Amino acid sequence: MTYVERVSAAKFNPWTRSSPLLGQLDIELTERCNNDCIHCCINLPASDGSAHDKEIETSQVERILQEAASLGALQVRFTGGEPLLRPDFEEIYLFARRLGLKVLLFTNARLITARLADLLARIPPLVPIEVTVYGMKRESYEAVSRARGSFDEFRLGMELLRHRTVPFVVKSVVLPPNRHEMDIFEKWAAELPGMQEPPGYTTFFDTRDRKDDRNKDRQIRALRLSPEEVLTVKTRDPQRYMQGVSEFCRKFLGPPGDKLFDCGAGAACCVDPYGKLQPCMGLRAPDLTYDLRNGSLAEALRDVFPLLRELRAVDSHYLERCALCFLKSLCEQCPAKSWRETGRLDTPVELLCSYAHAEARLLGLIGEHEHAWEVRDWRSRIQKALGF
Secondary structure, eight states: OOOOOOOOTTTOOTTSTTSOOOOOEEEEOOSEESOOOTTOSSOEETTOHHHHHHSOOHHHHHHHHHHHHHTTOOEEEEESSOGGGSTTHHHHHHHHHHTTOEEEEEEOSTTOOHHHHHHHHHSOOBSOEEEEEOOSSHHHHHHHHOOTTHHHHHHHHHHHHHHTTOOEEEEEEOOTTTGGGHHHHHHHHHTSTTOSSOOOEEOSOOOOTTOOOHHHHHHHHHTOOOHHHHHHHHTSSHHHHHHHHHHHHHHHOSOOTTBSOOSSTTTSOEEOTTSEEESSTTOOOGGGOEEGGGSOHHHIIIIIGGGGGGOBOOOHHHHHTGGGOTTGGGSOOOHHHHHHHHSSSSOOOHHHHHHHHHHHHHHTSSOTTOOGGGOSOHHHHHHHHHOO
16 A cells, blocks of 8 residues: 655645645544533434444545545544544554554543553554543542543543553543532643643533534533633633733734634544534534545545635624624634524624623723724734733
């Protein structure tokens, strides 16, 4: 099998439409999971036979990986669901590594075995594995995962990786069962050999990817933090927070206008478990997906996804607010979030708006009763508040 093709610079020009260039590729190997987390937007039962039968086969995954490498991708992220539920995971992993791809693995670590840990030590992924931690105690962890025995399995998986010095990092989610454990979690995380920075947290929980369970959506929304609570999480290390947010604001703040996609969507793509290519992991709008079972990555990158750059907002609320708001890049509002919440690409998500405004008030960018889309002297506001 040929894994690398030498191509002259004259033949492979990344700036032409005839030679599309692919950034990172995400592949959701399955939506099934051995956890049933209270906040999860995607999980299906591990035993879901219907979902299993529809998942793309090993050969299809390998074909996608090979094409991704030929288009310049240097890294693939395997996620889910729980990607280790796939019985062919080791085969897929080895195929990706033989192509020269770095592999980023998102996992709950419950299915890390001695055999898999040995493999990851012998043929390293070249990117630290990311393990989500749902609690520091059995009671808190399993209140989130809703899977008996999951805490012990997660700890065993971590130890197997640690014993073999396989690099990994940890992250968490801020939920009622584990919210009181953040100090303990951060102290424990700091002692892990792969943790060069404090762990990250998820504080905004997306509704169901497939819009398949309105009752679960209501439960997910009930778990979301208030703006004040989000700020408490963000500013746990005030000095680090101010350093990061100041640099971010200096580079990225400013009104976006009516252009909907001003990100990497469509260049760093996501393949779902059934062979559908999405512009990003969060956006499953049927009109914006491409069926790889009947096409190629190159065609999608050349002929389909570039059209995203031409999409403009038409929602009047978006045009009156988001398009004029200099906090837009500080806000998580994006077409994917809008589609999940409202079924449209350009309808503002009110909670995300309130998050951004609360943070802007903390930073002194706007007054107590101001709306950022009404501010015209935003450049001087940034200079005055953050000292630029």
